[in-house]
Amino acid sequence: MSAYRELSPSLRTIMTPGPVEADPRVLRAMSFPVLGQFDPEFTDLMNETMSMLREVFRTGNEWCFPVDGTSRSGLEAVLVSLIRPGDRVLVPIFGRFGHLLAEIAERCGAEVSVIETEWGTVFDPEIIIQAIHRHKPQLVAIVHGETSTGQVQPLGEIGKACRELDILLVVDAVATIGGTPVETDQWMLDAVIGGTQKCLSVPSGMAPITYNSRVEQQLLSRKRIERGLADPAVSEAAARPVSDSIRSNYFDLSQLQDYWGPMRLNHHTEATSMLYALHEGLRIVLAEGLEERFARHRINELALTAGLQAMGLQLYGSQASKLPVVTCPLIPEGIDGEQVRSMLLHQFGIEIASSFGPLKGRIWRIGTMGFSCRQTNVLQVLGALEAVLLRCGFRLPAGEAVQAALDVYTGK
Structure with missing residues (x-):
């Protein structure tokens, strides 16, 4: 007879900024039989999940897929894959999770500049645009919905300025996706990271992301450099040493897109039941409208x-x-x-x-x-x-x- 008690978590009314109550239909989906990750039935689910993510992120991007892990895994995957040591990164901070973006960028070896505004407020977009001109970053990372202060940052003007200056804009939309508009294409956002455990009502364990062709070109360029295939005369980026390789295997977006793309190159064992949960959660979102x-x-x-x-x-x-x-x-x-x-x-x-x-x-x-x-x-x-x-x-x-x-x- 086991000395351990039967698992029986208490029923709660969860009114926090995450995690929230999982939709019962999502929990039911997680109980379905496990399929092999290359079973055609499962790869069809992967394709449907990517298609639904495009609708929820409001984008025509080819690349919309989840990173297996909590929301922070998505943030790390995007930043680790894009930032090389010495890159200039600007992080506007208006709450706790802006500090997290700055920390991750620093761990990637970036030269991080931050601007801060009083907690409980957001930035006038013009202040951020002025900082962009002043610091001349290669990448701007910003939180959309800051759950530590209950504030949401307007992004449209910032996205337009970054696009005109050929700067990548990475957005933490973990708290907002599925609950308030996130206009990836209209606001010219280059990479957006969402979360499952908030407005999507799926348990924590996946981080839906999307990124556009500008990001993909940088990923592929970096991949060619690392393999020694680039001509050093072609671009400044190509002159980077091969030692600037992506420090994470698990969070390498260039490998993840090979896994999620038509080649289905094996990278990791997909979190089957979590993908069921995300698929059902997205279906519920789109069914509601x-x-x-x-x-x-x-x-x-x-x-x-x-x-x-x-x-x-x-x-x-x-x-x-x-x-x-x-x-x-x-x-x-x-x-x-x-x-x-x-x-x-x-x-x-x-x-x-x-x-x-x-x-x-x-x-x-x-x-x-x-x-x-x-x-x-x-x-x-x-x-x-x-x-x-x-x-x-x-x-x-x-x-x-x-x-x-x-x-x-x-x-x-």
């Missing part, structure tokens, strides 16, 4: 913010650049934010998030993402938060939060 899905995220955000404000809570950060899928109420003075989170979890089975760095203990972060973005969830978190705050001694107008949210839902 992207515009309808974005509207659902907006209405639930409006109901949540109305309820929080009716409760007497203030919202952190600029509301003009607020990320629609993450809401950040300020923790009231005299209230222990972690005590509130603990009571919500253990008394009501609801999880909300704290924050990082200078915002730790100052704000809560409440996600309305994917399958978790439902009216029942919003009403439950408002009712429970009101009850816990009253229990902790915060005086508020009892009952007003849920009523304010219902007014939004009913159009009053």
